[in-house]
Amino acid sequence: MEMPLVSNVAERELLQAAESHQMLLEPEALRELLLCDEPRQMLEHAVAVAQDRNEFMVSHSLVADLIAARQLERKSVVVVPNARFDAPAKGHEPDIRIFKDREVTRKSRCTGRLEDFVEHFKDRFSRMKGLMTSRRSEYPLMDRLSRAAGKGQREKMRLIGMVYEKRTTKNGHVLVELEDETATVTALVSKNSKILGLTSGLMEDEVVALDGFFNGELFIIDDIVWPDVPIREPKRGGADVNIGFLSDLHVGSKYFLQHQFQHFLGFLNGKGTEEEQELSGKIKYLFIAGDLVDGIGVYPTQEKQLVTKDIYEQYKNMSEFLMQVPEHIHVILAPGNHDAVRTAEPQPALFDEFAQGLEKKDNMHLVGNPAWFEVEGLKVLMYHGTSLDSLIASMNKPE
Numbered sequence: 001m002e003m004p005l006v007s008n009v010a011e012r013e014l015l016q017a018a019e020s021h022q023m024l025l026e027p028e029a030l031r032e033l034l035l036c037d038e039p040r041q042m043l044e045h046a047v048a049v050a051q052d053r054n055e056f057m058v059s060h061s062l063v064a065d066l067i068a069a070r071q072l073e074r075k076s077v078v079v080v081p082n083a084r085f086d087a088p089a090k091g092h093e094p095d096i097r098i099f100k101d102r103e104v105t106r107k108s109r110c111t112g113r114l115e116d117f118v119e120h121f122k123d124r125f126s127r128m129k130g131l132m133t134s135r136r137s138e139y140p141l142m143d144r145l146s147r148a149a150g151k152g153q154r155e156k157m158r159l160i161g162m163v164y165e166k167r168t169t170k171n172g173h174v175l176v177e178l179e180d181e182t183a184t185v186t187a188l189v190s191k192n193s194k195i196l197g198l199t200s201g202l203m204e205d206e207v208v209a210l211d212g213f214f215n216g217e218l219f220i221i222d223d224i225v226w227p228d229v230p231i232r233e234p235k236r237g238g239a240d241v242n243i244g245f246l247s248d249l250h251v252g253s254k255y256f257l258q259h260q261f262q263h264f265l266g267f268l269n270g271k272g273t274e275e276e277q278e279l280s281g282k283i284k285y286l287f288i289a290g291d292l293v294d295g296i297g298v299y300p301t302q303e304k305q306l307v308t309k310d311i312y313e314q315y316k317n318m319s320e321f322l323m324q325v326p327e328h329i330h331v332i333l334a335p336g337n338h339d340a341v342r343t344a345e346p347q348p349a350l351f352d353e354f355a356q357g358l359e360k361k362d363n364m365h366l367v368g369n370p371a372w373f374e375v376e377g378l379k380v381l382m383y384h385g386t387s388l389d390s391l392i393a394s395m396n397k398p399e
Contacts, residue, residue: 023050025043025058029046029059042063043058046058085270087328089329094363095239095376098367105348106348124207125180140156141157145184146183153215154213156213159178159185162205163208166204173191174188175188176210186217187218190220195221207227242283246287246288248290251318252294252306261321268326269324284330285329289382290338290369291336292315292336293340294338295340296311298337327361327362333365333366334349334369334371345369345387346370369383369384
C-alpha cells in the first residue's frame with residue numbers, strides 16, 4: 001500500500017507509532033487523526049481496537065467511529081446553574097401572543113389541486129401589487145394592464161404585473177412578458193439600455209413594476225422596480241427586558257458548537273462577570289429559528305459528518321440542552337429544513353415525539369416555519385429561510 005507523504009512532525013510521529021505496533025495507517029485515517037484534539041491517544045485506542053479485531057490496518061472508518069463515540073460521551077456535560085443568580089427578568093410576566101390564524105400546524109389541508117396553486121398566486125400578486133401601488137412615482141400608475149395599451153404612444157406610465165417569461169433575443173435585447181388578471185404585455189430592455197444589468201435579477205412569477213412607454217405594441221422599459229418595505233421608525237417594547245436570537249444548532253453533527261453552546265447556557269444561568277450577569281438577567285425571551293438538529297439523510301454522505309446517527313437520539317440531546325434554559329426565559333422554537341418535519345413550506349411545528357418533553361414545559365412554545373407572533377407589543381416574523389437558497393440559485397448572475 002502506498003504510504004502518505006510525510007509533511008510535518010505530527011504526521012511522522014503518528015506513522016512511527018503505528019509502525020511500532022506493526023500496524024498500517026490508512027491515509028484518510030491519518031488525516032482524520034490530525035484533526036482531533038489528542039491524535040496520539042486516539043491512535044493508541046484505534047490500534048488496540050484493530051488488534052482485538054485481528055486487523056492489520058487502522059482504517060479511516062474505525063478512526064471516524066471512535067472520534068464520534070468520544071464526542072458523544074462529551075455531550076453528557078451538564079451546566080450547573082448559579083443558585084445565587086437572581087435574574088431581574090424572573091419578576092416580569094411574559095407577554096406572548098402567537099397568531100394562530102397564521103400558524104400552519106395541524107391546519108395544512110391543501111390537496112394540491114390546480115385551483116389551490118392559482119389561488120396562492122392570485123393572493124401573492126394582490127399583496128405585492130398593494131405594496132407597489134403605495135409607492136410614489138413620476139410615472140402614472142395603470143391599475144390594469146388591459147387599460148395600458150389604449151394610452152397614447154410614448155406616454156409615460158407604470159405597469160404592475162407578474163413576470164410570465166424573460167428571454168434574450170439574438171441581438172442581445174431582453175424581452176419580458178408581464179401579466180395580470182386582465183392582459184399580457186410584452187416589454188423590452190434594449191441591449192444599449194443603462195438598466196440592462198437589472199434584468200439579470202428578474203425571475204419568473206415575481207411581481208414587479210415596469211416604468212416606461214409604448215412604442216407600437218411594445219412597451220419600452222425605462223426602469224424596473226421591486227417591492228420593498230417602507231422605512232419606518234423602529235418600534236420598541238415598553239418593558240426593560242432582552243431577547244436572544246439563535247438558529248442552526250445542528251445538534252448531532254460533528255460541527256455542532258457544543259462547547260460554545262454550553263458556555264451560552266451557563267451565561268443564561270448567571271455564570272460570568274457582573275456585567276455579563278446584568279445582561280443575561282434581563283433576557284426574557286429566546287427565539288430559535290430552525291435546524292435544531294442536523295437530521296438524517298438531509299444530503300448525500302451526511303452520515304460521515306454525524307456524531308449521533310439516530311434522529312430520536314439527536315432530539316433527545318437537543319432537549320437535554322434546552323431543558324437547561326432557566327424557566328423564566330420563554331423559548332419560541334421553529335423547525336428548519338434539517339428538522340424532522342416536511343421540507344415543503346410552510347412547515348408545521350415539531351411533533352411531540354421529537355420535542356422530547358419540551359412541549360409540556362410552560363416556557364417552551366413550538367411554532368411552525370415561518371412563524372408570526374408578538375412579544376411585548378413587538379410583532380416578529382421568524383423564518384428559517386430555506387426557500388431563499390433556491391431563489392438565489394435561480395437568479396442569473398451579471399457577467
